[in-house]
Amino acid sequence: MSEFYYRMAATALRLITQYGQPVTLRETTTPEYDPDNPDGGDVVIEQTAQGILLDFTGLEFQNDTLIVRGDKKLKVAALGMAWAPKPLIAAEVQGKAWTVINVKEINPAGTPLLYELQVRS
Template identity: 60%
Template sequence: MSFYFEMAAVALEMISEFGQAVTIRDVIKGEYDPDTSTTSPDSVVERIAQGILLDFTGQEFQTNSLIKVGDKKLKIAAAGLGPAPSLLSKVVAQGKTWTIIPPLKEINPAGTPILYELQVRS
């Protein structure tokens, strides 16, 4: 196992211990059938991830004008997650549905995703 795979496993272990389970929800658009001129229904794919929901600090508010009051920082362990969350994904945490605000940061040294850092807004 390479060093970065070990770091990803450690990140997952620590976030699982001190964080919480969050749901990443992706909507897959239905396909259009030109023969019938209809579109199949959208489908929803949900994945469980381990994450830590944090408040932004005062310094972050001063240096980033995209942060609004009530926004949170969500750090998600990449190990075992599968595909990275996208800007179209929704996150369900602490009983709320959160929208991901750009940029979506990926900590990915040497091509091994370890952590995703998201700005989320309810």
């Protein structure tokens, strides 16, 4: 990561931490069946990131047919995240559970700075 983009990512994290809130991202997967352990159970991995929960604008509703009334935009700082968010994981913000519908990565020159998530309750 070049020094310039690292500084941009650090600035994004600092501002989102200052004006946003902690977000817990949780991915639940079902492992392959193991006859030696038939009660294997789901595997849950989670991480805490910094994010800002926003409403979509009227123009975004007009331009994107996948946005449903009640959906929110969750902007999450990429710096320090162990793994990138993806659709169908859970996001918990202020004690409310959301499902990630869509992920847009903001990554000039291949360096992730920010993830913009479309979330639905």
